[in-house]
Amino acid sequence: MTYRAGWIHFTNVAPILDSLHLPPGVTAITGVPTQMNAALLAGEVDIANISAVEFIRHADILEALPDFSVSVLGPVYSVNLFHTRPLEELRRIALTAQSAMSVALLEVLLRERGLSPVLERAEGEAEELLASGYDGVLRIGDSALREWYSVVGPLTPERTMTTLPGGGRGITVTDLADDWFRLTGHPFTFAVWAYRKDRPPPPELVQAMRVARRHGIGHLAEVAKRHASLLGLPERVVQHYLWNFRYHLEAPDRLGLEEFAAKAVPDHAPLCFGRGPGE
């Protein structure tokens, strides 16, 4: 029987997925996070990298690979709240319909500050939405990375990825993963590779993913070069963007994930992870 995979195809998974050779009998489709979340829960795919909050919400039926994640410690650069007033004064925030995890993170970060602006789903570029009456716009993925760079860039020999300003052209950019780090001191896990407990992936697929990740991280400069040209961004930006990710769901990432789960879905079932290599 065929085993069906669903991949969120954002650039941040390129170091894992670009050189993945699917074993015989495995097929794959791609989409944005909310599409993959829905496809997994509807049984249209058997495994997918999904928004970690959906894994937490459905921890009774889902399990995750124990050593795969899209996590960061500090800034992520591609999950951004673009805003024209201080956070405390925001009244109306547009949320991208592509995201579940970043929306849940924004809700936690607002709640921690005692803030309750109106949150609405609205699609479009940050600057357009800000011009149309929203004072905050949440964007994720490749377009959010591009929009961030267009607001805070360009890099120069003196202005590096870590010393770029926090805004420009009257827009402040709040990096939600960095805000989480400042709040908790933990990494933030955006995605895990989840599957229904009764449909675990064939070991050959997991092995192929581990091989592909080793290859991708080992050839990160090439991956970054290819994607910089696809994204229309400087190679230096994409290189930094990619080497900044934590792809192995290590102990600090799990601590961050557990802390997020306790804040966002306090009544969740225990999180289950499958067996790692050599376990």
Ligand SMILES: C=C(O[C@@H]1C=C(C(=O)O)C=C[C@H]1O)C(=O)O
């Ligand atoms: C870091 C990112 O993480 C993604 C964001 C997700 C979400 O907001 O639901 C889901 C999966 C992640 O791959 C990003 O989109 O830039």
